[in-house]
Amino acid sequence: MSTENEGTAVPPAPSAPPVPVDSPAASPQPPAHHPDVRPPSAPASPAPQDGQASTADAGAPHPPHPSSAAAAHDPAAPQGPGVTHSAPDASWPPPPPPGAPSYGDGGHGGGQYGDGQYGGGQYGGGGWGASYQPPAPKAGRGRGGLVAALLIAALVAGGLGGGLGYTLAKNNDESGSTTVSASDTGGSVKRDAGTVAGVAAGALPSTVTIQAEGSNGEGGTGTGFVFDKQGHIVTNNHVVAEAVDGGKLSATFPDGKKYEAKVVGHAQGYDVAVIKLESAPSDLKPLPLGNSDKVAVGDSTIAIGAPFGLSNTVTTGIISAKNRPVASSDGSGSSKASYMSALQTDASINPGNSGGPLLDAQGNVIGINSAIQSTSNGGFGTGQAGSIGLGFAIPINQAEFVAKQLIKTGKPVYAKIGASVSLEETANGAKLTEQGVNGSEPVEPGGPAADAGLKPGDVITKLDDRVIDSGPTLIGEIWTHKPGDEVTVTYERGGKERTTQLTLGSKVGDD
DSSP states (O other): OOSSOBOOOOOOOBOOSSSOOBOOOBEEOOOBOOTTSOOOOOOOOOOOBTTOEEEOTTSOOOOOBOOTTOTTOOTTSOOSTTOOOOOOOOOSSOOOOTTOOBSSSSOOSBOOOSSSGGGGBOOOSOOSSOOOOOOOOOSSSOHHHHHHHHHHHHHHHHHHHHHHHHHHHHHTTTOOOOOOOOSSOGGGSOOOTTSHHHHHHHHGGGEEEEEEEOTTSOEEEEEEEEOSTTSEEEEOHHHHGGGTTTOEEEEEOTTSOEEEEEEEEEETTTTEEEEEETTOOTTOOOOOBOOGGGOOTTOEEEEEEOGGGOOSEEEEEEEEEEEEEEEEBOSOTTOOOEEEEEEEEOSOOOTTOTTOEEEOTTSOEEEEEEEEOOSSOOSTTTTOOOOSSOEEEEEHHHHHHHHHHHHHHSSOEEEEOSBEEEOOOOSSOEEBOSSOGGGOOSBOTTSHHHHTTOOTTOEEEEETTEEOOSHHHHHHHHTTSOTTOEEEEEEEETTEEEEEEEEOEEEESOO
């Protein structure tokens, strides 16, 4: 996966609770193109066929069912009127669901990775909705009328200005200049800690611009932030994926100091990675981590990153939604998906922002910028899509847990229910499939789901108090928990609603 490869937008994932509605798939924000590295073009991501299932036994869904209309789909599963579920490959993490956005810079269907390697993916023209069509001109007075009105206004203003100017000149002919100089300006002004300028001044020295290059010479640019004093930097998996096997990584601070780095661990499913600086300086200042569970819609946000390679860029906005189910991939046919119950923000996030911190008004990290929804391609001649005010960040509470696991063991740990779930786009819940992966049992014998009494065909509608409207939503919610957590599952069987307690199991690694 290239840090800048553009993927094709995947069909939209269902929207978040409380009221289930269709939501666009976010396309991961691709990393900005490295100036010396030509980003690879990513194949368009095939749209999964209805009925495709994903394995949730490891938290992963069934791979999407091939569709005759999707050229990139792998026609492995049966099709036809009588077939509703496919038997996907036993891969981990799960492949992109029908509504998964690609990381590309194109239309970030499911969320475009801010700058991450997914960013390289192009969330092709697909997206959450139809492309914008300019309205037809209204009948009646045309452009001529508008021009005339503007000319009249200009003339009136000119007349007033001339008369006023003459009067002032006449009355103050003997006076000196009336300009006033500010007592403090520019660098001499003290910026309070609570201002955007104050937060940026405190956070920028602890952010880095990451350049990743694969052994094939392809790569891109992303962002990361200082996690601890030992030199660990947290970023997106798709930002560094190209450099995992024999590639090169470097991290550059705003003061221009550049360090070589290595990947400590990466989690495809979570889209989180940790790298470590070589010969890390002793004066590193980790960014303070906030509590993403306490974030409220409307809270101010500040994003830091390298959009389109423009390092140390600061943008602002608000939290526009919480618990937004987002599934993203790099758009390639063999790609596995990343899932998150994301923080949605309207702070401008573009390719190159991936992996950068999303801060609250006090400068605490509340999320990792990972994907954006975009309507089309284009931007500075790169072919990458840009921000339309729909950005998605991985909540820091989840990312912190993942990062610590990666630092400790080098491998991610996923919560699981031990059952296969359909990735079919619905608004009624997540259905446990009748067919498992590669002939395996759809409900793992002795697994969490089986112990809780769940059976193939059951439709999960709630996980604790969170409404579940689809398989991808369920997976994203499961992954916000830790193995061993006990959750209340509400499900339907035979038209009747039931509830059960379920203790989540665990799955180690992405394989």
